[in-house]
Amino acid sequence: MPIVNRIAEFGPDMAAWRQHIHAHPELGLDCHQTAAFVAERLREFGVDEIHEGLATSGVVAIIRGQGDGPVTGLRADMDALPMQEETGVAYASTVPGRMHACGHDGHTAMLLGAARYLAETRNFAGSVALIFQPAEETIGGGRIMVEEGMMDRFGISEVYALHTDPFADAGEMRTCPGPIMAAVDDFRITVTGKGGHAAYPDSTRDPMPCALAIGQALPTIVSRNAPALSPVVVSLTMIAGGTASNIIPETVTLGGTVRTLDPALRDLAERRIGEIVAGQAASYGVSAELDYQRSYPATINHAEQAEFAAGVAREITPDVVTDLAPEMGAEDFSYMLQARPGAFLFLGQGKGPSVHHPKFNFNDAIAPVGASFFARLVERRQPLRT
Template sequence: MPIINRIAEFHADMTAWRRDIHAHPELGYEEHRTSALVAAKLADWGIAVERGLAGTGVVGTLTGRGGNTRAIGLRADMDALPMPEANGFAHASTNAGAMHACGHDGHTTMLLGAARYLAETRNFDGVVHFIFQPAEEGKGGGRRMIEDGLFERFDCEQVYGMHNWPDLPANRIAVHPGPVMAAADQFSITVSGHGGHAAIPHRSIDPVLVAAHIVTAAQSLVSRGTDPADSAVVSVTWVQAGTTYNVIPDEAKLHGTVRTFTEPTRARIREQLGRLAESIAAGFGATAVLDYRPGYPATVNTEAEARVAAGIAAKVVGEANVTWAPNPSMAAEDFGYLLRERPGAYVWLGHGAHTGPACRLHNPHYDFNDDILTTGASYWATLVETILPRSA
C-alpha cells in the first residue's frame, strides 16, 4: 500500500496547516494557539477531544467500526524552540525568539492528517487516541501528561511516535528494535580551592588546575569504564572560573551532559563521576561536589512493536525504503517516558529533500519538508488500520 490517495488529495490543506503553525511557534507549556487549532480541527471531524493534560496537551479519541475495545496511542509534539528564525519565506516565525526548528509543526500536521482520514473512513475496529503533547524540548511534557493521568484516562495497549530525520533521504523510514535516543542528564561540579596571586601559585590551591584534571579524567569513564558495545558520552561543555588574568580564584565550576542508553550505565557513570571528582580534588588538597540532575530517559523501542512498525512502513514506502536497526542517536526525546509505561515504537521519517547544514535540526534556517507530510500521515493511518483491522 503506497501513500493513501485520500490523504494525498488534501496535501495542500496539510501544507497550509503546517505553515500556519510554523508561523506561530509557541514554547513549552505555552502552546495555547496550537492546541486550540488542533482541538478545533479534531472536533470538526467528529473526534472526541479532551484538553488540559500537562496544561496545553490535547487528546483526541476516535472509535472505529465494530465492537473491539483495543486501543492504541499515536503521539505528536507541538512545541517550538527558544531561538530566532533566520528564514525569509512567507511562513517564517512571527513570534520573536521562538522557532519551529525541530519539525514539531510537521509532526502535529501529519497526525492531524491521519486523524482527518481515519475520521472520514473509520476503516478500523478499535480505539485510537491522538496524543498531542506539549513541551518536548527539555521541559518533560511527556512525563507531565503521564503524571496527569494520560494512560489512566486514555488506556493504550501500545503507543507510537515519529520524528522527521534530515540525515535520511526523504520518505525513507528508519526503525530501531531497541534504543533509539539516549538518556540526557546534566551535571555541575563545584571545585573549591584557595585563591591567591597567580605569580605565587605555591601559596594557593588552584581550583582551575583541579578542574582541568577532572575534565581530562572524566573521559576515561567512557573510554575505559564503558563496554565498547554500550555507547555513552560525557561532555564538559561549560567552565566557570576567575575574574582576571593574575588572580587564582577560590572556586571553579564545570557543567556538562551525560548521554547513555542503559540504566546500569547511567547509574554507574553518575556514581563514578562523583567519586572521580572528589578523589582528584582531594589529591590536590581541594574539594569537589557533584550536582547530578537526571533528565529524559532513553527512548527504547520494544522489539515486537518495532517489527510491526517496520512492516507498516514497508507498506507505505516500500521494503527498499525501510532502514532496520540503524545506529541510535545520542540526542534525547521525552517519548522515552511513554515507552516506559507502554510497549511501542518510535520511528524516524526521512526529511532529506533539502541538503546541507541548513537542513539540520535546531538550525535557524531549518524548515520542515512539506513533501513528506502525506507519507507521515499515511504511515499513521496504515498503522491504525493494520493493528486494529476490521473483521471480514
C-alpha cells in the first residue's frame, strides 16, 4: 500500500506549515510561537484534547479512536539551531543566527499531517498521543517531558519517532533493533600550574606540556582500552591557553566529547579520562580538574517495536532497511525509549547537505511518506475489532 491518498491530498498544506515554521525558528525550550501554531492547527483538526506547556513549551494532543485500546505516542521535535541560514529559499529564516538545520520543521509538519488524518478517520481503537517536543538540540526536552510524568499522565504504552536523513534516498526508511544512536558525554579539563616569563621556565610550573600529554593520551582509550570492534568515539575538540609567545600561562583548558553505544564502554571512557588527567598532572607536577558531564543516553530501539515499525514502513515504501548500522550522533528520544517500548526510524529525504549545515533544507516531498507511516502505524497497532 503506498502513501495514504487522503494524506497525499493535503501534502501542499504540510509544505505550507513546514515553511511557516522554517521561517520562524525558535531555540531550546523557548518554542512558544511554534507550539501556538501547532495548537492552532490541532484545534482546526478537531483533536479531543490539547495540553500545552509541557517542558515549558511542549504540546501533547490526544485523539480518541473507537472503543477501548492502548495509547500510542508519536513524537516530533520543534526546536531549531543557533546558526545562520544559507539556503537562499524564499521562506528562509527571518531570525538572524537561527535556522531549522536538522529537519525539526519537517518532523512537526509530518506529525501534524498524521494528526489531521487520524482526527478525520479515527479508524483505530484506543487513543493516540501526539507529542510535540522542544529542546531536542540542547538540554533534552524529551527528558524533561518524561520526568514531568508525561507517559503515565497520558497512559502512553509505546512511543515512536522519525528523523529526516539527508544521506538516504528520498522515501527510504531505515532502522534497526537495539542501539541506533549513541550516548553523548562532554568533558572539560582545566590544567593549572604557575605562570611566568617564558625565558625562565624553571621559575614556573608550565601547564602546557601536561595539557599536550593529556591530549595525546586520550585517543588511546579507543585504541588500547576498548575492544577493537567496539564503536567508541573520544574526540578532543577544544584547547585554549596562553596570550603571548613570551608568557607561560597559569592555566590551559581542553574540551571534547565521548560517544558510546554500550553503557559499560561509557563507564570505561569516563574512568580512563579521569585516570589520564590525574596521572599526567602528577607526572608534570601541576594540578588538573576534570568536569565530565553525561548527556543523552544511547537511543536503543526495542526489538519487537522496531520489527513492527519496519513492517508498517513496508506498506508505505518499498525501500526499507532493517539492519542499519548504529550512528554516533545522539538523540533525546532516548529518554522516551527508556520509559516505554518503541522505535526510532530515519526517513530518507534525498542526498544533499548534512543536517546542521547552513544549506540544509527539509524536502517537503517526503512529508506525505512520514505522515502516512505515522497514521498507518496507529491503525496497525490498534486495529478496530470486527
